[in-house]
Amino acid sequence: MDIVQLFALIPLLVVASVSVVVMLLIAFVRSHALICLVTCIGLFAGIVGCLLTVGDGITQVTPLLIMDDFTRIFCALMLGISLAASWMAYAYLEASEEIKEEYYILLALAALGGCVLIASNHFASMFIGIELLSVSLFAMVGYMTHSGKASDVTLEGGVKYMIMSGVSSSFLLFGVALVYAHSGNLSIDLLAAPAGPTLSDGYLIVGTAMILIGMAFKLSWVPFHMWTPDVYQGAPAPVTGFLASGAKIAVFAFLIRFLIASGPDRIELLLMGLGIMAVGSMLLGNLMALLQDNLKRLLAYSSVAHMGYMMVALIAAIQVGSISSDIASEAIGVYMVAYAVMTLLAFAVLSLLAARNPSYETGDIQLYRGLLYRHPLMAISLFVAFLGLIGMPLTAGFVGKYYLMLAGVDQQLWGLLWVLIIGSALGLYYYLKVILVMCKEPEGEAVADAPVRSGFAGVLIGLLCLSVLFVGVHPSPIIEWIQLALVSL
Amino acid sequence: MQLIGVIISLLAAGFLALALGQVSAKAARYSALAGLVVATVIFFPVLMLAITDANSVASTNSVWLAQASIDWIPRFGIHWLFAADGIAVVLIALTLVLGYISLLSAWNEITERCGLFYFCLLFTLAGVVGVFSALDLFLFFVFWEVMLIPMFLIIVIWGHENRYYAALKFFIYTQASSLLMLLAMLVLVHMHWQQTGMISFSWFDLLETDTSGSLGFWLMLGFFVAFVVKLPGVPVHNWLPDAHTQAPTPGSILLAGILLKTGAYGLLRFIFPLFPEAAASFTPIAMILGVISVLYAAKLAFAQNDIKRLIAYASISHMGFVTLGIFAWNMVSLQGTLVQMVAHGLSSAGLFAIAGLLQQRLHTRALDQMGGLWPQIPRLSALMMFFAIAALGLPGLGNFVGEFMVLLGTFQANPLAAILAALGMVLAPVYALIILQKGFFGEATADSKTSSDDLVSHEILMLAILVVGLIVLGFWPGLMTGLSERGMLDLMQLGIATGAGG
Numbered sequence: 001m002d003i004v005q006l007f008a009l010i011p012l013l014v015v016a017s018v019s020v021v022v023m024l025l026i027a028f029v030r031s032h033a034l035i036c037l038v039t040c041i042g043l044f045a046g047i048v049g050c051l052l053t054v055g056d057g058i059t060q061v062t063p064l065l066i067m068d069d070f071t072r073i074f075c076a077l078m079l080g081i082s083l084a085a086s087w088m089a090y091a092y093l094e095a096s097e098e099i100k101e102e103y104y105i106l107l108a109l110a111a112l113g114g115c116v117l118i119a120s121n122h123f124a125s126m127f128i129g130i131e132l133l134s135v136s137l138f139a140m141v142g143y144m145t146h147s148g149k150a151s152d153v154t155l156e157g158g159v160k161y162m163i164m165s166g167v168s169s170s171f172l173l174f175g176v177a178l179v180y181a182h183s184g185n186l187s188i189d190l191l192a193a194p195a196g197p198t199l200s201d202g203y204l205i206v207g208t209a210m211i212l213i214g215m216a217f218k219l220s221w222v223p224f225h226m227w228t229p230d231v232y233q234g235a236p237a238p239v240t241g242f243l244a245s246g247a248k249i250a251v252f253a254f255l256i257r258f259l260i261a262s263g264p265d266r267i268e269l270l271l272m273g274l275g276i277m278a279v280g281s282m283l284l285g286n287l288m289a290l291l292q293d294n295l296k297r298l299l300a301y302s303s304v305a306h307m308g309y310m311m312v313a314l315i316a317a318i319q320v321g322s323i324s325s326d327i328a329s330e331a332i333g334v335y336m337v338a339y340a341v342m343t344l345l346a347f348a349v350l351s352l353l354a355a356r357n358p359s360y361e362t363g364d365i366q367l368y369r370g371l372l373y374r375h376p377l378m379a380i381s382l383f384v385a386f387l388g389l390i391g392m393p394l395t396a397g398f399v400g401k402y403y404l405m406l407a408g409v410d411q412q413l414w415g416l417l418w419v420l421i422i423g424s425a426l427g428l429y430y431y432l433k434v435i436l437v438m439c440k441e442p443e444g445e446a447v448a449d450a451p452v453r454s455g456f457a458g459v460l461i462g463l464l465c466l467s468v469l470f471v472g473v474h475p476s477p478i479i480e481w482i483q484l485a486l487v488s489l
Numbered sequence: 490m491q492l493i494g495v496i497i498s499l500l501a502a503g504f505l506a507l508a509l510g511q512v513s514a515k516a517a518r519y520s521a522l523a524g525l526v527v528a529t530v531i532f533f534p535v536l537m538l539a540i541t542d543a544n545s546v547a548s549t550n551s552v553w554l555a556q557a558s559i560d561w562i563p564r565f566g567i568h569w570l571f572a573a574d575g576i577a578v579v580l581i582a583l584t585l586v587l588g589y590i591s592l593l594s595a596w597n598e599i600t601e602r603c604g605l606f607y608f609c610l611l612f613t614l615a616g617v618v619g620v621f622s623a624l625d626l627f628l629f630f631v632f633w634e635v636m637l638i639p640m641f642l643i644i645v646i647w648g649h650e651n652r653y654y655a656a657l658k659f660f661i662y663t664q665a666s667s668l669l670m671l672l673a674m675l676v677l678v679h680m681h682w683q684q685t686g687m688i689s690f691s692w693f694d695l696l697e698t699d700t701s702g703s704l705g706f707w708l709m710l711g712f713f714v715a716f717v718v719k720l721p722g723v724p725v726h727n728w729l730p731d732a733h734t735q736a737p738t739p740g741s742i743l744l745a746g747i748l749l750k751t752g753a754y755g756l757l758r759f760i761f762p763l764f765p766e767a768a769a770s771f772t773p774i775a776m777i778l779g780v781i782s783v784l785y786a787a788k789l790a791f792a793q794n795d796i797k798r799l800i801a802y803a804s805i806s807h808m809g810f811v812t813l814g815i816f817a818w819n820m821v822s823l824q825g826t827l828v829q830m831v832a833h834g835l836s837s838a839g840l841f842a843i844a845g846l847l848q849q850r851l852h853t854r855a856l857d858q859m860g861g862l863w864p865q866i867p868r869l870s871a872l873m874m875f876f877a878i879a880a881l882g883l884p885g886l887g888n889f890v891g892e893f894m895v896l897l898g899t900f901q902a903n904p905l906a907a908i909l910a911a912l913g914m915v916l917a918p919v920y921a922l923i924i925l926q927k928g929f930f931g932e933a934t935a936d937s938k939t940s941s942d943d944l945v946s947h948e949i950l951m952l953a954i955l956v957v958g959l960i961v962l963g964f965w966p967g968l969m970t971g972l973s974e975r976g977m978l979d980l981m982q983l984g985i986a987t988g989a990g991g
Contacts, residue, residue, distance in 0.1 A: 166969070387638065391639065392634055393630060393637070394635060398631075409675050409676050421665075424665075424668055425664070425665035425668060427663050428665065429657070429661060430665050434663070436645060436653050436657065439642070439645045439646055440653070452566065473564060476564065479564050
């Protein structure tokens with residue numbers, strides 16, 4: 001590794017050093033505010049490092065990692081999500097009796113894992129990234145085991161996520177082994193190499209399928225979604241926010257690189273499999289969400305549905321086969337950004353509410369009754385998040401949905417588009433149900449909320465709210481960034 | 490630019506009302522009023538331009554009176570493209586007038602959370618003005634959707650006993666159908682892109698798209714469904730009786746007066762001009778649906794006991810004429826459609842306003858609990874009679890002109906449909922007069938005797954505006970049809986199928 005490569009790797013090194021610095025700091029001073037601040041500054045420095053180096057060209061750092069604009073821009077997004085997750089955790093952890101500071105080490109490690117996954121163009125680094133992300137996450141999911149009303153579900157969620165990660169990793173590893181048997185190399189680009197219809201093609205197909213199944217667990221595509229509601233419910237709200245946005249986005253970014261840029265275009269069978277999973281995710285996610293009366297479980301199923309929507313663009317992108325200036329891959333990128341800000345906004349509000357009164361942590365929808373009158377600003381923020389998830393114009397969600405539909409139209413995926421419309425129409429009901437509950441007059445005794453200094457978290461909620469609206473009203477900058485990222489692939 | 494000014498002043502006044510609502514309800518009311526006045530002042534030059542244009546026979550001005558275009562999303566050729574021809578000018582004027590009416594009706598009825606209410610009211614108005622003036626399809630869709638949310642909140646927060654159900658139904662019907670429109674819109678843009686190599690959402694550009702194939706028919710259906718839900722026409726009318734009944738009076742006025750007109754406007758502006766062949770081949774079915782709407786809804790109206798529900802079904806029946814008029818697609822029927830839209834806007838606003846006033850006084854909307862109201866509240870009763878006979882289509886009032894012209898135009902296109910729809914004019918007196926008979930004549934019931942005060946001054950002012958409007962429209966429809974004539978002529982020529990013939 002020469003100095004150029006080291007220099008290119010700086011953003012990742014910054015993130016890695018955050019976890020080390022935070023760990024050392026904890027050994028000397030246990031100050032929650034300081035630790036949170038250091039984490040936030042470190043992650044912010046990582047974002048700045050990523051964005052400043054956009055346009056610096058492509059540097060292959062060892063055979064494992066590639067630093068191109070795609071890596072830089074999506075790492076910036078990943079780090080932004082992590083920054084939000086540590087920001088929203090402050091008020092939440094402050095109100096709990098749990099040991100607070102270690103959360104930030106885990107978060108920084110998870111962020112690093114996500115970045116490595118995004119930057120990887122080698123199966124080894126892919127595996128390191130995904131494991132770093134998952135191992136940190138299952139500690140985070142089970143973080144609040146000692147306190148709070150929801151400790152049972154927390155433990156259940158943590159264990160479930162751990163087992164699920166184990167299963168998905170074994171699928172991944174076996175898939176990688178089969179691909180290796182086909183190509184004799186672990187670089188993901190080798191899939192694109194032309195090969196005649198030999199016996200070894202079977203290895204390639206089965207291997208790719210198993211890798212996809214491993215990813216499908218992480219992305220909670222139907223039928224690999226079973227863990228989602230339990231883990232979402234059990235995890236502390238800021239962790240759920242990170243899990244729902246950051247963990248999914250890193251995996252999806254890898255999929256763009258793996259499936260589209262490397263273009264394993266001769267696997268029609270896989271395309272059909274993806275189509276079936278997309279239909280299942282869109283329908284089952286929305287149908288199951290209809291039945292929930294727990295906000296966190298509802299959001300879990302809604303994220304299943306949204307992952308299904310994104311698959312429409314993914315399938316379109318695989319069909320196109322090329323990446324440059326193409327609507328379908330752009331659609332995935334834009335939808336990722338939109339989905340991330342909306343989900344983070346929803347969970348930021350949930351975290352702040354849970355900081356005020358731990359009973360919100362259970363997610364019972366009846367607790368949100370009359371929220372508009374008790375906490376108007378938080379209710380309005382939650383409105384914005386939900387209207388975005390519905391896909392209302394002038395919110396980020398609409399731009400995303402618009403892109404997905406255009407991608408589908410471009411590739412004439414009529415069946416999937418119909419399912420997308422049916423799914424979105426079903427989705428209206430449960431999102432509106434939450435909005436209605438918030439508008440209802442409070443009944444009986446109001447939930448007593450502890451006074452918490454919410455200024456710090458309030459700024460985050462305000463920022464996220466503005467970005468949901470900004471992306472909706474003025475999407476051009478985001479589109480340009482995504483195009484820039486895709487061009488470098 | 491004036492159109493953007495109108496929308497911005499309404500939005501700004503909405504925020505002002507929200508902020509001042511924290512201080513006092515009065516301040517919120519007056520800032521809402523101020524916003525409407527400013528919007529009217531900004532809009533006035535456009536109206537004057539339209540009037541002078543209408544008077545000079547061979548005007549060389551463009552049909553588009555006020556046009557503004559600013560880049561929005563260059564990646565997809567999306568612009569902030571606003572323009573208004575005579576049709577849009579008439580409808581925007583109606584929107585502003587009914588804005589005043591709903592403000593006046595809210596003056597005393599809305600006492601809680603005033604700031605938020607006027608915020609929602611003004612945002613709805615801004616959204617509707619946007620729908621009437623946006624000529625970029627993307628922008629049109631944005632306004633189309635955005636006006637839903639404030640209306641939804643108005644029903645949810647200030648509505649009556651069953652408001653959550655009604656609001657949910659309203660939102661799901663309109664939103665789900667507009668998803669189809671969004672898809673159709675994207676396919677249309679994609680078609681245009683492949684045909685010309687230019688990606689654009691502008692209505693003017695998309696007019697050039699060749700939509701004659703079977704795909705064009707499906708696209709037309711996508712638009713049609715979204716507009717007919719909003720209109721509403723049978724069989725997708727189900728949301729309307731609930732939404733109207735449960736909304737507070739100002740909400741009902743906005744819904745019936747102008748939100749329904751956005752559906753009609755959409756049919757007028759998009760279906761025939763963009764898909765002439767498909768629309769021509771779809772005409773028989775649309776006409777059947779229109780006739781069914783007229784007759785079936787009139788029958789249902791007759792069976793209602795809830796006065797607001799009755800008026801709501803009557804609206805559906807009247808909107809059936811609009812469907813007929815548009816699909817007849819000739820100059821008489823189209824102008825009649827516009828007259829019908831304005832007249833129905835005024836008369837249904839009057840009916841809903843009075844239903845609201847009655848509910849304030851009697852605390853019921855059930856007709857069987859009313860009775861003998863005339864001697865107790867003569868002024869209110871007389872006005873009720875006026876709006877009821879306006880709705881049933883008495884010659885000399887606006888609705889008659891509209892329905893007559895629609896039937897005349899429809900007869901040229903499809904005599905059978907015109908004959909059947911004319912039966913609606915027989916059914917209309919039945920449901921309109923039943924209100925008077927059950928509620929206002931006869932013996933007073935125990936419920937109707939209590940606390941009944943007659944109209945006060947601002948209520949009279951509110952209703953007087955509507956009365957004058959209906960009479961002027963009835964005796965001098967040329968005043969309005971003159972405004973829209975050139976725009977309508979232009980539009981009509983766009984909608985005539987080149988191959989098959991209109």
